Amino acid sequence: MAKQLLLGNEAIAWGAIAAGVKVATAYPGTPSTEIFSTLATQAKYYGFHAEWCVNEKVALEVAYGSAISGARTLVTMKQVGLNVAADPLLSGTYLGVKGGLVLVVADDPGPHSSQTEQDTRQFASFAKVPVLDPSDPQEAMEMVMEAFNISEKYHLPVILRPTTRVCHVGQDVNLPEIIIRDSEARFEKGGDWVIFPSVSLRKHGELLENLKTMGQEFSNSRFNYQEGQGEYAIACSGVSYHYVKEALQRLNMIDNTEILKISTPYPFPEELAAQFLKKHEHLLVIEEQDPVLEDAMLRLAGKIGLHLQLSGKHDAMVPGTGELNVDLVTRVIANWSGKELESKSITAKPELPIRRPILCAGCPHRASFYAIRKAAGKKSDAVFTGDIGCYTLGMMPPLSAVDTCLCMGAAITQAQGIGRAEPGRQAIAVLGDSTFFHSGITGVINAVYNQYPLTLVILDNSTTAMTGFQPHPGTGQTATGEIVAAIDLQKVLEGCGVTFIKRVDPVNLKEAVAAVKEALAYDGPAVIIMKRACINLPEAKGSAPVVIDMEKCKDCGLCVTEIGCPALVMETGQKPQVLESCAGCGLCIEVCPFEAILGGDN
Amino acid sequence: MDIIMCGVGGQGTVLTSRVLGEASIKQGYEVRTSEIIGMAQREGPVVSQVRIGTRLDGPLIPEACADYLLGFELAEAVRNIDKLDARGQALVNTHMVVPPTVYLGISKYPSEQLIDYLKEQTSGLVFINANELAAQAGSNKAVSAVMLGAFTALCPDIAETILLEELLARLPERVQELNTCAFKLGKEFVEGETR
Numbered sequence: 001m002a003k004q005l006l007l008g009n010e011a012i013a014w015g016a017i018a019a020g021v022k023v024a025t026a027y028p029g030t031p032s033t034e035i036f037s038t039l040a041t042q043a044k045y046y047g048f049h050a051e052w053c054v055n056e057k058v059a060l061e062v063a064y065g066s067a068i069s070g071a072r073t074l075v076t077m078k079q080v081g082l083n084v085a086a087d088p089l090l091s092g093t094y095l096g097v098k099g100g101l102v103l104v105v106a107d108d109p110g111p112h113s114s115q116t117e118q119d120t121r122q123f124a125s126f127a128k129v130p131v132l133d134p135s136d137p138q139e140a141m142e143m144v145m146e147a148f149n150i151s152e153k154y155h156l157p158v159i160l161r162p163t164t165r166v167c168h169v170g171q172d173v174n175l176p177e178i179i180i181r182d183s184e185a186r187f188e189k190g191g192d193w194v195i196f197p198s199v200s201l202r203k204h205g206e207l208l209e210n211l212k213t214m215g216q217e218f219s220n221s222r223f224n225y226q227e228g229q230g231e232y233a234i235a236c237s238g239v240s241y242h243y244v245k246e247a248l249q250r251l252n253m254i255d256n257t258e259i260l261k262i263s264t265p266y267p268f269p270e271e272l273a274a275q276f277l278k279k280h281e282h283l284l285v286i287e288e289q290d291p292v293l294e295d296a297m298l299r300l301a302g303k304i305g306l307h308l309q310l311s312g313k314h315d316a317m318v319p320g321t322g323e324l325n326v327d328l329v330t331r332v333i334a335n336w337s338g339k340e341l342e343s344k345s346i347t348a349k350p351e352l353p354i355r356r357p358i359l360c361a362g363c364p365h366r367a368s369f370y371a372i373r374k375a376a377g378k379k380s381d382a383v384f385t386g387d388i389g390c391y392t393l394g395m396m397p398p399l400s401a402v403d404t405c406l407c408m409g410a411a412i413t414q415a416q417g418i419g420r421a422e423p424g425r426q427a428i429a430v431l432g433d434s435t436f437f438h439s440g441i442t443g444v445i446n447a448v449y450n451q452y453p454l455t456l457v458i459l460d461n462s463t464t465a466m467t468g469f470q471p472h473p474g475t476g477q478t479a480t481g482e483i484v485a486a487i488d489l490q491k492v493l494e495g496c497g498v499t500f501i502k503r504v505d506p507v508n509l510k511e512a513v514a515a516v517k518e519a520l521a522y523d524g525p526a527v528i529i530m531k532r533a534c535i536n537l538p539e540a541k542g543s544a545p546v547v548i549d550m551e552k553c554k555d556c557g558l559c560v561t562e563i564g565c566p567a568l569v570m571e572t573g574q575k576p577q578v579l580e581s582c583a584g585c586g587l588c589i590e591v592c593p594f595e596a597i598l599g600g601d602n
Numbered sequence: 603m604d605i606i607m608c609g610v611g612g613q614g615t616v617l618t619s620r621v622l623g624e625a626s627i628k629q630g631y632e633v634r635t636s637e638i639i640g641m642a643q644r645e646g647p648v649v650s651q652v653r654i655g656t657r658l659d660g661p662l663i664p665e666a667c668a669d670y671l672l673g674f675e676l677a678e679a680v681r682n683i684d685k686l687d688a689r690g691q692a693l694v695n696t697h698m699v700v701p702p703t704v705y706l707g708i709s710k711y712p713s714e715q716l717i718d719y720l721k722e723q724t725s726g727l728v729f730i731n732a733n734e735l736a737a738q739a740g741s742n743k744a745v746s747a748v749m750l751g752a753f754t755a756l757c758p759d760i761a762e763t764i765l766l767e768e769l770l771a772r773l774p775e776r777v778q779e780l781n782t783c784a785f786k787l788g789k790e791f792v793e794g795e796t797r
Contacts, residue, residue: 003627004627005620005623005624005627005633005635112638113638136634136661164638165636165661165662168636168637168638169634169635169636169661170619170620170623170633170634170635170636171632171633171634171635171661172627172631172632172633239660239661242659242660242661243659243660243662245659245660246659246660246664249659250664325660325662326660326662326663326664327664327665330664344665344666346684347719347722347723349680349681349719350680350712350715350716350718350719351709351710351712351715352677352680352681352709352716353677353700353701353703353704353709353710353711354701354703354708354709355610355645355646355647355677355678355701355703356646356701356703357611357645357646358645358646358701358702360645397706397708398706560702560705560706561705561706564702564706565702566645566701566702568705569700569702569705570705571705580742
């Protein structure tokens with residue numbers, strides 16, 4: 001097949017299709033999302049099932065059910081998603097699988113779009129799950145196919161761990177040939193599918209044996225190898241492998257350095273690594289995130305009695321946080337090998353504008369946050385507990401309406417903790433519709449059960465916007481486009497025992513403010529659903545831009561400074577201007593004290 | 603050949619890097635592209651890196667090594683100019699996207715200083731008002747087409763016809779004609795500037 005420009009995420013999806021995946025599940029999360037999006041577009045044609053799940057735990061449990069029935073199954077998520085899915089993973093690894101089960105867990109060193117820089121290779125060794133670490137899209141595609149084979153050979157789940165610079169890197173990839181295979185899955189009763197202390201003990205023993213054999217086998221894996229020769233020795237993994245090779249070329253060291261590339265950090269290929277360690281006394285380990293290879297090599301050196309000078313993260317030769325890149329790796333190798341680098345003089349740059357990500361023009365969240373602040377009152381010291389999604393951006397001035405953000409669903413539960421610790425302090429929880437389905441419901445039940453007078457605002461924009469507009473249970477559409485009954489937030493809340501529920505359009509500012517005030521005064525858990533479609537959805541057509549009546553405008557600038565809409569600008573000493581990006585939501589009309597703004601949705 | 607593209611989310615840098623990548627594969631080259639997607643999309647700064655060649659390693663362009671910089675927005679071009687090789691070529695859209703932080707008084711957008719700084723930093727510099735040329739072609743959304751057309755006038759290594767074909771393959775039919783026009787306007791503008 002001809003070469004094609006594929007993102008790492010697309011390449012992983014095609015690898016899974018070529019490997020004959022029968023069931024694919026996921027919850028969206030950057031940088032993993034496009035793996036499943038690609039699978040969803042191909043599911044009907046290639047005859048497999050694909051579903052966006054409510055959260056990662058659910059996604060893994062659905063996948064595990066399919067895998068123990070004998071189907072090849074893929075589940076994708078971002079690194080913090082694995083925290084949510086930890087429970088089924090650790091138990092499932094003891095019991096094992098029948099059909100191949102591959103988890104693609106995307107890490108985000110940097111982090112570019114995540115809460116943590118956690119290293120899934122560490123998680124894998126903690127969970128005793130083999131993990132493969134690709135360096136580029138082509139390799140990621142080949143590895144996902146190999147991961148299914150490993151999973152079926154050892155009856156274990158396998159993790160493929162790409163990082164942002166594999167997921168969102170494009171490469172000319174050779175697509176594999178795709179043969180549609182008919183395979184029937186059947187759950188056989190009487191297997192070891194009930195986890196039970198005595199079963200666990202036995203299975204744990206089998207698992208350790210399996211990992212030992214696998215570690216030996218990995219020394220011969222085509223993805224692990226030694227390359228080049230010379231007095232210098234560098235071990236690396238993932239995308240760092242490419243940074244190392246390029247840096248060595250730039251430093252003219254490529255012909256004098258031996259590289260050890262480890263693509264299976266766990267279980268560690270000790271035999272191969274021992275060969276490498278025995279040849280070199282001075283070594284450098286270059287890897288992103290945690291010192292996983294470094295620790296494994298130190299352990300191995302101790303085990304076989306080698307005295308090494310191993311540089312890496314422990315002696316701060318390689319930075320312990322953030323993403324690596326070719327410049328950084330060049331400096332590290334130069335520093336380690338004692339080479340001088342030319343330093344370039346840099347002229348100081350003029351002051352550059354601060355450009356932060358912001359809520360789009362016409363974003364309903366802007367209206368919601370403004371309404372919440374208005375309702376709380378100017379002098380209020382209410383705590384606004386926020387959550388994960390576009391609306392985390394509500395923390396930015398001038399809205400400044402997010403004081404906390406921890407993890408999916410925590411807005412609701414953190415508000416309860418703050419209120420318990422400081423009785424009388426108002427705490428208003430804010431989270432989105434997709435996040436509510438992911439892990440907000442249990443927090444609401446907790447508030448009702450424990451009689452906490454929660455005030456919760458659900459920002460219902462009918463999509464999972466941050467990750468690229470995926471449907472969820474409240475949208476009435478599945479991953480593969482089937483129209484299904486939408487789950488009604490109001491009914492869910494009623495079922496949880498919430499007695500005050502109001503639904504308002506946030507752009508209708510007066511109504512929205514009144515509703516939040518009422519909720520704050522209500523004795524008991526109260527929920528406001530601020531419902532308005534994300535401005536990027538086709539159903540949110542938007543209106544013509546608003547118009548400013550320059551005669552009525554008194555240059556007070558409130559329309560600009562109160563809401564921070566990117567479509568409203570005002571130069572010093574001039575009248576405000578409406579840009580063509582205005583979606584006509586009309587929030588600014590409600591803000592203007594002189595009725596100088598016209599048009600909009602209302 | 604290393605090309606860095608920078609701008610503001612929504613300006614079309616991602617589309618442009620994909621078009622350039624596909625066109626290069628059609629000409630038999632290896633390609634690596636790299637982008638950051640996610641939080642950075644919402645009117646934040648965006649950078650796409652495209653590497654084209656016969657034996658490539660990593661996806662990221664080293665400092666001061668890019669052969670071309672396509673700046674879709676003035677301040678973003680300044681933010682990323684360190685990536686450009688001293689002998690490299692910069693094509694910079696003079697269109698400004700002023701962020702709300704400026705109107706809120708938190709930061710400044712000193713456009714004249716930014717232009718002067720770019721002139722000091724690189725001799726291979728072409729300023730282009732890509733938004734105006736796109737509007738001339740019929741839509742201010744055709745900035746990518748203008749920038750790609752302009753790029754063909756600076757870089758002879760990627761065939762103009764293949765590049766245009768790849769661009770049009772990604773666009774709905776109703777805007778193909780105006781994008782073809784925008785592509786030509788971009789190319790002609792640079793030819794006029796560099797003649």
